[in-house]
Amino acid sequence: MQRELRSCRHRVKLPVHDFGKILVVLGIGMALVGLVLWKTGSLGPMGRLPGDIAIERGNSSFYFPIVTCVLISLVLTLVSWLFRR
Numbered sequence: 001m002q003r004e005l006r007s008c009r010h011r012v013k014l015p016v017h018d019f020g021k022i023l024v025v026l027g028i029g030m031a032l033v034g035l036v037l038w039k040t041g042s043l044g045p046m047g048r049l050p051g052d053i054a055i056e057r058g059n060s061s062f063y064f065p066i067v068t069c070v071l072i073s074l075v076l077t078l079v080s081w082l083f084r085r
Contacts, residue, residue: 022083 051067 049067053064055062
């Protein structure tokens with residue numbers, strides 16, 4: 001017996017007022033980050049965390065903020081999980 005695998009597509013309908021709330025929260029978040037950058041000139045240790053890869057040789061340098069990327073990913077995952085509930 002051969003089984004058919006069917007793909008199911010789920011469409012999520014986002015009401016307009018929910019989309020507006022998301023835009024307001026994103027705007028406030030961007031404003032807060034902008035305020036911190038404006039007052040301090042940096043985001044503190046973000047971008048220079050232990051585990052970030054930094055190689056400098058001669059006139060060239062390579063920097064990959066892998067731990068910073070993982071941390072940002074975790075925070076965004078948590079925020080998106082909270083919005084789904």
